Amino acid sequence: MKKEDFYFDLPEELIAQHPSEKREESRLLVLDKKSGDIEHKNFKDILDYLQKGDCLVLNDTRVIPARLFGQREETGGKVEFLLLKRLDDDKWETLVKPGKKAKIGNKISFGDGVLKGEIIDILQGGTRIIKFYYEGIFEEILDKLGEMPLPPYITEKLDDKERYQTVYSKKEGSAAAPTAGLHFTHDLLKKIEEKGVKIAYITLHVGLGTFRPVKVEDINEHKMHSEYYEMSKETADIINETKEAGNRVFSVGTTSTRTLESIANDNGRVEAKKGWTDIFIYPGYKFRIVDNLITNFHLPESTLIMLVSALAGRDNVLNAYKIAVDEKYRFYSLGDAMLIK
Known part of the structure; x- marks a missing residue:
């Protein structure tokens, strides 16, 4: 596949410079990966798409003032x-x-x-x-x-640097935030747990390579940067039990997704592990752990939109992005969210 296969037009004014006033009040575009159908919601409505027995996987890395x-x-x-x-x-x-x-x-x-x-x-x-x-x-x-290393497309200063941290951030080491998790609040996570959804934590320290553009025309030639990850036995057990029971794993963000798929074996199971991953996920990839993905809207021709397209289909994703532009969703790190179900 070619890099240009993942291009879309994005007006500059849709690149979010500030987070939403309240984390859970971000907009949420819901994409059905099988039918391509789309719904427009608020992020707090994510609760409606989670069922008892599902597992929500969060990346608990914390951004350092790098x-x-x-x-x-x-x-x-x-x-x-x-x-x-x-x-x-x-x-x-x-x-x-x-x-x-x-x-x-x-x-x-x-x-x-x-x-x-x-x-x-x-x-x-x-x-x-x-x-x-x-x-x-x-x-x-x-x-x-130190100062918070905001992405290059955010040109305005962030008044509250905690808004570039997830509420569950714990392990310091990232140069960029796992931004899909910025929409969660402690209250929303509590409601999710009360519904019978298991919450599991992994760590992947996000590097600035996440913002590096794909420079080769043939995406098969792209070399991914490496990032450090950790998964505990407790988290591995939760994920394996979820899969064995026939329930779904919701990955929060491309960072959680890359970690889960890096650790997964051919039988769709994971184990406690730490190391470095340079996994590059693009269309044609067969997911072994992740069933559903909560993510933000990504840059044109980026490795992140390629990962999302691997799960939901390139045509479905590009159509969803076109609709998101038409509906004036807010894009990138501080913008709105998308659920691929």
Whole structure:
């Protein structure tokens, strides 16, 4: 398949710059993957589509304030770092701007010297390894000095940075939020559990590769970035029991979906596991765990719209997106939601 097979026209004004006033009041487009039929709802209506015995899988990763602004100690020049991946306690793989001037051995000062760093390596692709030096607890320093790394298409500042976190976020490590989960509230999750739906948590630390465009025309040639995941035995047991009972697994977001499908074996079962995944899901893929998907609206020609198309069918998805544009749904990370049932 070609990249252009997943293109659609999107007016810029439909790219959400702010979250909805209340999380659960986002709009919800419901797509039947078999018939292609569409319904228009509010997100809190998700309760109507869940049944006793179903399982809802949530990604409990938490976004870190991964954007740091510093100065070169040698020249005083300003430099911006984006933390991508923790290699050990004090070493991180980063994106640096301006990159050409970030040489091995450069020393950087952040927050008037509260945090210092030294570039110790340059990797293929241009990312830098920085080693940090500090007194105290790194996470507390980062929380004071760092900024939330909002996606590049969000140009306005977020007043409340917790709105770019899910209410159940727990394990720090993401450079971007698992945005399908932003619509849930504690109250809505409680109602879902009261209905007899099991809630299971996995972790996938979302990398900025999720925003990288597909550059090859033949999507089979695209190389996915890798991301770290964890699944506990408790979660594996819940999912396996759900499948064995003939009930449905609702995956919240493409991150949860990629984790579940990475761990699943050929018999449609999962086990407690941790590791790195670079799974690329596109039409033709046979899902082993995920039955239904709750997601946001994705970029044209992105790996995310390809994943959604693998579950619901490309024609169904592109038709749904066209209707969403006509109905002025809000797109991307802070926008509205879609349920594929």
